[in-house]
Amino acid sequence: MRDTFHQPVDAARVPRFAGHATFMRLPAVGSAEGLDIALVGIPWDGGTTNRAGARHGPREVRNYSSLMRSTHHVFGTEPYKVANIADVGDVAVNPIDLLDGLKLIEAGIADIVAKGALPLSVGGDHLTTLPVLRAVARNRAVGLIHFDAHSDTNDTYFGDNPYTHGTPFRRAIEEKLLDPRRVVQIGIRGSIYGPDEHDWAKQQGIRIIYMEEFAARGPEAVMEEVRAIVGDLPTYVTFDIDSIDPSMAPGTGTPEIGGFSTREAQQMLRLLDGLNLVGADVVEVSPPFDVGGMTSIVGATMAFELMCILARQVERQRAVSAA
Amino acid sequence: MRDTFHQPVDAARVPRFAGHATFMRLPAVGSAEGLDIALVGIPWDGGTTNRAGARHGPREVRNYSSLMRSTHHVFGTEPYKVANIADVGDVAVNPIDLLDGLKLIEAGIADIVAKGALPLSVGGDHLTTLPVLRAVARNRAVGLIHFDAHSDTNDTYFGDNPYTHGTPFRRAIEEKLLDPRRVVQIGIRGSIYGPDEHDWAKQQGIRIIYMEEFAARGPEAVMEEVRAIVGDLPTYVTFDIDSIDPSMAPGTGTPEIGGFSTREAQQMLRLLDGLNLVGADVVEVSPPFDVGGMTSIVGATMAFELMCILARQVERQRAVSAA
Amino acid sequence: MRDTFHQPVDAARVPRFAGHATFMRLPAVGSAEGLDIALVGIPWDGGTTNRAGARHGPREVRNYSSLMRSTHHVFGTEPYKVANIADVGDVAVNPIDLLDGLKLIEAGIADIVAKGALPLSVGGDHLTTLPVLRAVARNRAVGLIHFDAHSDTNDTYFGDNPYTHGTPFRRAIEEKLLDPRRVVQIGIRGSIYGPDEHDWAKQQGIRIIYMEEFAARGPEAVMEEVRAIVGDLPTYVTFDIDSIDPSMAPGTGTPEIGGFSTREAQQMLRLLDGLNLVGADVVEVSPPFDVGGMTSIVGATMAFELMCILARQVERQRAVSAA
Amino acid sequence: MRDTFHQPVDAARVPRFAGHATFMRLPAVGSAEGLDIALVGIPWDGGTTNRAGARHGPREVRNYSSLMRSTHHVFGTEPYKVANIADVGDVAVNPIDLLDGLKLIEAGIADIVAKGALPLSVGGDHLTTLPVLRAVARNRAVGLIHFDAHSDTNDTYFGDNPYTHGTPFRRAIEEKLLDPRRVVQIGIRGSIYGPDEHDWAKQQGIRIIYMEEFAARGPEAVMEEVRAIVGDLPTYVTFDIDSIDPSMAPGTGTPEIGGFSTREAQQMLRLLDGLNLVGADVVEVSPPFDVGGMTSIVGATMAFELMCILARQVERQRAVSAA
Amino acid sequence: MRDTFHQPVDAARVPRFAGHATFMRLPAVGSAEGLDIALVGIPWDGGTTNRAGARHGPREVRNYSSLMRSTHHVFGTEPYKVANIADVGDVAVNPIDLLDGLKLIEAGIADIVAKGALPLSVGGDHLTTLPVLRAVARNRAVGLIHFDAHSDTNDTYFGDNPYTHGTPFRRAIEEKLLDPRRVVQIGIRGSIYGPDEHDWAKQQGIRIIYMEEFAARGPEAVMEEVRAIVGDLPTYVTFDIDSIDPSMAPGTGTPEIGGFSTREAQQMLRLLDGLNLVGADVVEVSPPFDVGGMTSIVGATMAFELMCILARQVERQRAVSAA
Amino acid sequence: MRDTFHQPVDAARVPRFAGHATFMRLPAVGSAEGLDIALVGIPWDGGTTNRAGARHGPREVRNYSSLMRSTHHVFGTEPYKVANIADVGDVAVNPIDLLDGLKLIEAGIADIVAKGALPLSVGGDHLTTLPVLRAVARNRAVGLIHFDAHSDTNDTYFGDNPYTHGTPFRRAIEEKLLDPRRVVQIGIRGSIYGPDEHDWAKQQGIRIIYMEEFAARGPEAVMEEVRAIVGDLPTYVTFDIDSIDPSMAPGTGTPEIGGFSTREAQQMLRLLDGLNLVGADVVEVSPPFDVGGMTSIVGATMAFELMCILARQVERQRAVSAA
Numbered sequence A, B, C, D, E, F: 001m002r003d004t005f006h007q008p009v010d011a012a013r014v015p016r017f018a019g020h021a022t023f024m025r026l027p028a029v030g031s032a033e034g035l036d037i038a039l040v041g042i043p044w045d046g047g048t049t050n051r052a053g054a055r056h057g058p059r060e061v062r063n064y065s066s067l068m069r070s071t072h073h074v075f076g077t078e079p080y081k082v083a084n085i086a087d088v089g090d091v092a093v094n095p096i097d098l099l100d101g102l103k104l105i106e107a108g109i110a111d112i113v114a115k116g117a118l119p120l121s122v123g124g125d126h127l128t129t130l131p132v133l134r135a136v137a138r139n140r141a142v143g144l145i146h147f148d149a150h151s152d153t154n155d156t157y158f159g160d161n162p163y164t165h166g167t168p169f170r171r172a173i174e175e176k177l178l179d180p181r182r183v184v185q186i187g188i189r190g191s192i193y194g195p196d197e198h199d200w201a202k203q204q205g206i207r208i209i210y211m212e213e214f215a216a217r218g219p220e221a222v223m224e225e226v227r228a229i230v231g232d233l234p235t236y237v238t239f240d241i242d243s244i245d246p247s248m249a250p251g252t253g254t255p256e257i258g259g260f261s262t263r264e265a266q267q268m269l270r271l272l273d274g275l276n277l278v279g280a281d282v283v284e285v286s287p288p289f290d291v292g293g294m295t296s297i298v299g300a301t302m303a304f305e306l307m308c309i310l311a312r313q314v315e316r317q318r319a320v321s322a323a
Helices: A054-067 A098-114 A126-136 A168-174 A199-204 A211-217 A219-230 A262-270 A294-322 B054-067 B098-114 B126-136 B168-174 B199-204 B211-217 B219-230 B262-270 B294-322 C054-067 C098-114 C126-136 C168-174 C199-204 C211-217 C219-230 C262-270 C294-322 D054-067 D098-114 D126-136 D168-174 D199-204 D211-217 D219-230 D262-270 D294-322 E054-067 E098-114 E126-136 E168-174 E199-204 E211-217 E219-230 E262-270 E294-322 F054-067 F098-114 F126-136 F168-174 F199-204 F211-217 F219-230 F262-270 F294-322
Strands: A037-042 A085-090 A118-123 A142-147 A178-188 A207-210 A235-240 A277-283 B037-042 B085-090 B118-123 B142-147 B178-188 B207-210 B235-240 B277-283 C037-041 C085-090 C118-122 C142-147 C178-188 C207-210 C235-240 C277-283 D037-042 D085-090 D118-123 D142-147 D178-188 D207-210 D235-240 D277-283 E037-042 E085-090 E118-123 E142-147 E178-188 E207-210 E235-240 E277-283 F037-042 F085-090 F118-123 F142-147 F178-188 F207-210 F235-240 F277-283
Touching: A037 A054, A037 A098, A037 A294, A054 A118, A054 A277, A054 A294, A054 C054, A098 A118, A098 A126, A118 A126, A118 A294, A126 A168, A126 A235, A126 A277, A142 A168, A142 A219, A168 A178, A168 A199, A178 A199, A178 A211, A178 A219, A207 A211, A207 A219, A211 A219, A211 D262, A219 A262, A235 A294, A262 A294, A262 F211, A277 A294, B037 B054, B037 B098, B037 B294, B054 B118, B054 B277, B054 B294, B054 D054, B098 B118, B098 B126, B118 B126, B118 B294, B126 B168, B126 B235, B126 B277, B142 B168, B142 B219, B168 B178, B168 B199, B178 B199, B178 B211, B178 B219, B207 B211, B207 B219, B211 B219, B211 C262, B219 B262, B235 B294, B262 B294, B262 E211, B277 B294, C037 C054, C037 C098, C037 C294, C054 C118, C054 C277, C054 C294, C098 C118, C098 C126, C118 C126, C118 C294, C126 C168, C126 C235, C126 C277, C142 C168, C142 C219, C168 C178, C168 C199, C178 C199, C178 C211, C178 C219, C207 C211, C207 C219, C211 C219, C211 E262, C219 C262, C235 C294, C262 C294, C277 C294, D037 D054, D037 D098, D037 D294, D054 D118, D054 D277, D054 D294, D098 D118, D098 D126, D118 D126, D118 D294, D126 D168, D126 D235, D126 D277, D142 D168, D142 D219, D168 D178, D168 D199, D178 D199, D178 D211, D178 D219, D207 D211, D207 D219, D211 D219, D211 F262, D219 D262, D235 D294, D262 D294, D277 D294, E037 E054, E037 E098, E037 E294, E054 E118, E054 E277, E054 E294, E054 F054, E098 E118, E098 E126, E118 E126, E118 E294, E126 E168, E126 E235, E126 E277, E142 E168, E142 E219, E168 E178, E168 E199, E178 E199, E178 E211, E178 E219, E207 E211, E207 E219, E211 E219, E219 E262, E235 E294, E262 E294, E277 E294, F037 F054, F037 F098, F037 F294, F054 F118, F054 F277, F054 F294, F098 F118, F098 F126, F118 F126, F118 F294, F126 F168, F126 F235, F126 F277, F142 F168, F142 F219, F168 F178, F168 F199, F178 F199, F178 F211, F178 F219, F207 F211, F207 F219, F211 F219, F219 F262, F235 F294, F262 F294, F277 F294
Parallel strands: A037 A085, A037 A118, A118 A277, A142 A178, A142 A235, A178 A207, A235 A277, B037 B085, B037 B118, B118 B277, B142 B178, B142 B235, B178 B207, B235 B277, C037 C085, C037 C118, C118 C277, C142 C178, C142 C235, C178 C207, C235 C277, D037 D085, D037 D118, D118 D277, D142 D178, D142 D235, D178 D207, D235 D277, E037 E085, E037 E118, E118 E277, E142 E178, E142 E235, E178 E207, E235 E277, F037 F085, F037 F118, F118 F277, F142 F178, F142 F235, F178 F207, F235 F277
Antiparallel strands: none
């Protein structure tokens, strides 16, 4: 069966700048049928309260993902040999109608889930994670490992609008898509709307690890706690690019200085290995505010790191099944 | 009374880079009370089907409008001596809820109109002109002089969405805000959705002057026809920055090459002098896609040209009243 | 048969920023089999003597070609209804070995020609036109309509190197791929290496229309002469983006001020209608030197104009065949 | 009294991109009357020896300060509830006459001081700190906490010019505005004019903490020493944005690699809490050399951090007064 | 003697990106001794009232002048064969002291004049032309052909400052460096400070050809008048890059839309041929505000055009001398 | 003798933006005769497999090296007082012919070596280090300290091409220019072509210190091992700018996130002091992909650090000779 796994274009034969831009230079396929992991774009920023542009994220992350080679240099993992992975294109979106947009995204991801593939999506603003969770957590609440500068658990904006990129995880908890005691947020920082902004989240049981605590304890200690919080149960990983410092990822709608270095972020993502993941995403890459493609490169590399973690999980599960 | 007219900061005393950025360096005032012309921002791009960013237009047009001096070098008009003009700030907007956004914009402009001032707004995407027309043409249909690369008279997008920046003038005609026989569009060009895309508009009686016709006839002949079409009745002027060539105004959501030069555009705007205008706007300046502020400079200068035309109209009307 | 023609994604249903970037949002297909016109990229700048980067041209022209709609607004032509057109991907290239690169490009285009499709390629530097001509003019010399700031008929560079982007048309004439009396160059300008730089070309019979002559006579008169020169015999069209003024197309390796406006260029390309074309290209779009994608938009639009001309030719020929 | 404190626009009601750009979205007021803290711009770079542009700093820092929310997430401080703060506009400047410029700046800040407000200024080049010190230290020498890549204690430039952005602190000590034994400079680095460049400063008693020492000891140890040096006596804080690494703050006239991370800088500024401050500034933000507004975001955030420290001081002093 | 003329590096042997950046790739020489034409930089913008940066002009114009080849394609002139030309470096400047700056520039140009060479300088802001005129018109008033968006004949700024880039030609007339009846300004446009702003200039006898008149009459008719105005007497040519449209030359301090196209400008400069020139300059290229080097390319090409005109004059004069 | 050493222009007298751009503002000299250290550019990227542009590196590094002052602030070393250093220009290159390019570069460096100077070159892509090593290690294999994100020890690309910037050190070992047991690579990271990509290098005895190991051990411990590996024997230092994090050095062809900070890199370069170096280089600065000159500043500073190390070695050796 592994002989039929999709393989990326080889950069030692076809230069990276050649050919259509797909995620990781993998084949573009029409559906997730037969895939273990589906790379999918969600070109939608309908929930953005300030600077839009994340709708252009999937295209540019695809573009710069041509820089990724085939093997993870720390794990030694060859993801395309242990899992069947492809680029299934973008889910349908509606840039004009927020509620229709949410439905279309949920449907797109639900189709991937229904075909048995793990969705690894590239946004899109952070509100896209809500319909993704509606698709992956339809039957039971899941845990969440959430890298971000912002908690995204506010209630409403601009009157009583419940759906923005500042509210998805409040909605997800209200909709019982997430088990709040298995939700952990890492990297939260920056000025806030009021001293009680995070009270609701904490009352639900969410563990917020502010940047200051992270800086004091370091990636290893923090991730040990994170792993303890989510345990072995199904967990989703969401990576907001604004968790990274704006010097490394300037192309995002709501930058906050003092963020993770990419080195810290890579170290944390690698420490996700061995968990029980139901999907992952990289969101808030906003090319119109990027400079020199720096943010898209970071986004593509984070997607590569997550893809390798998912591929290793597929490999383990296949080994168990085979045994 | 003229002694109390608002005056801009003098660049020969206070350098242009100093001070808060307001339109034309005019005072920021709380309402249009007592104004002849109200400069107002509409920071909203909720109708944008492709590249958003016009929400940032008012701020950057204000920023670059610091380059405008106090006198029109061709007319010799000193607008701030013949009309009371100020920056009334931005209308309220809702970036998340399209229908609420339309209502808020209409209310903001209606307040200006109610106070007896002519609104000169800076968008925002072209859908903003619909609620502006709802405010200025509440009582009777007006004529329209429409500079644009696109007719913006399509019906629906993304299913059956009636409100986008590709549809405002179809809605305005349906709502009887515009008299289609007094609507003229200049500069239309670029690939279209189908050979019948403009049939509806033409059937209503809209006169479309394609770029090719404009290039053959020149600004003077075209504007003579335009003036004949709208006549002496109340007329609104809408200037989409994408009517200008993208080399001169790259910062816009839907660029089409082969556009007006700024020289042609200035010549045309000056030929609006003497008409009976009820307001005007400059729309679709999208700073995230701009390079070096070029588009904002063009937008600011077009707003200055329109302001001078409106000020001259105020001056004439005041002379008539005084007589 | 027309029911099976490839169709682009409809921007009124799927927004332009969504989906994989292919030429004109057409399907990516594996070969030119069954096509009338093959859109193909040549990501190679091995012949560049100064500023490289045209290797990235195909990808960015694809990206910005999402802005093209389905119908030509002047001709009313719907290219995808009268011709079967698709994106066949990029030809193989070798960024390290010039001679191997030339062979690979020739082979890629020859395959398109062999399958009966007209190649419309997007470069790549201007040396790519040499192997293209080797493929399309294998059996008989063709005419050439050449829009450019430079004659590209020099002999050698950096010692005795015969193959650079400054020499392709000298080589093509020497190789009898071009009939020099049916070669016309339009837009030539800028400082030159010596007063005799163009003597060889003129001695061969090439007609050089310098920018100054073009400016004096205008597009219509010039194109009338061009059409007379090439006549009804097979002719290739090559469009160097540096023929366009650098303010409109800054992203190119050898900019020369005082170039065509895009309006002039579009007018000229439309006047190619009715000729007997064997293929066409747009070359020297160099994204690393572009600002805000301006050059890629121009390149994509010029490719759209050429595609419509080719589609109209296909339609005429099919009508003749059917008669 | 607190009911009358100025409040910023609320981003959950009015989006950040809307409205005039003022510091922290606070009201623009005509004078410092009644304020505890006056945010003021100094748009002047008359002392710049290399790359000018800091004259544009206040406008862009205002622009990006729209990203600041109302509460400090570590202290929990709500600055606008404990102190009356507003944007008093820019001081008058003269871009053509250096000595007149120095006088105008001093007068502008002296007016703020006379009205009992703490000045928090945004430059402008570092020479602006000299006239600020003339205003705040008119009656007695103050201490200085100075974050910078450069000591700025040189003597003269370009012949015998005593006033440049490389000399302000030498002048300030000569003018007895600073008590050199209470001056500490942190982050000094980069190539120097000669091995004795800092000798004069050290001889005066200035404590220079080079970047290498900072890197070895860390923010906490360094700030403990800094606090001991300045003690409880009146102290001014000056923050040169080039103390930050150029990857995080590229928009400055004299970048030096190897600078502070923003995380380190924020940590240090928070450790200023409890000192006896007479004012503060952020200088050398040069928008023409910035990329993507990165430097202006950093400048705005540093100003926010300093404002919170000053607000906490106001709160403490008011509590003491009330007791 | 011609065997000893300086020659530029040959781009067909050494690529344009190689080697030190000098004007036109000519040798850098220590003095103007033996030169017919001295290319010289004036890196100074001390007179700039708004956006500084022209101090960086000489370096970037040098950089992009590598694109110039050795022969003028219209005249067929080979400037380096008919005149001895070199890059004499930059005159000394003082960025901190305006009056000292003026003296240094005058001294630098006076040295060139004393050695018998024609100065062709690259600024720097337009105030640099005043000390240049002090050097070249020391003994008798000269005529002036002045391409610009602005008349630059204002009196004072920021109080009573007589020296800014808005005042040089008023000062030059007061100092009897210019014969006002032989001064012609072409391209003037944009908003002005008052309806009487140009009255003084006109009263002196200056002929102002506004852009609108230029657009109506065209380059040939305008230049015929210009040539008649200056006649055969000694004349200086000053070319402000902001005379060019900002779409073609965005990198300048005071952009005004509706400017010359480069094609128009080149046509006008070529019509200077045969006049009696005493020097020329290109000013106000401001790299920090440029995009993609577009303005520096235009500046370099305008300098090349002027250099060819000067070289042809040298050739004629040498022929006369030899006869 | 020291009286005759070349000295850079003094920035306290002549501003940094003035004058021709040479390395460190040193004199441009015709040959390495009499020099201790020759700063030389290698404007060539013929070996680049993905994004070209390093050919423009020398010019921009020269441009930004104007920011360097004369003294190292940590060592207190004044390099221009202890060593005779100048800018010898660029070696000849051939952008069209790879093998000719390699020969020309080798010849250029060999000439420097023959004249007794230490070459400090600025590339250019990393393939340029191969001909440099052919020149400096002609007589005996040397050691190598190699800072890079990539091992550059692959075998072939695009068929059987042996010479690319991914292969130089494999070739150098095969050619016995390097003693593999004295080769150490630091900073290697990023996805790889296969789990065995580095096997060949390790089998030769190369010590690869991956970024993860570096991050765990720190600069001091790592450099202690590095110094032990190379010992006292002749050693070359090659610094690929992509070893630095892309946030600090975005302008490079093959960016990999998670790189060195400049602070770490400076610390490591300073720990090279006391070794026995035969030359050094900084490569892969690619200005077309840079933003705001950030990468060129880093490249210039790294060259300054290396130059100081080499100057200190010259000083020591001269002291020994004198003894």
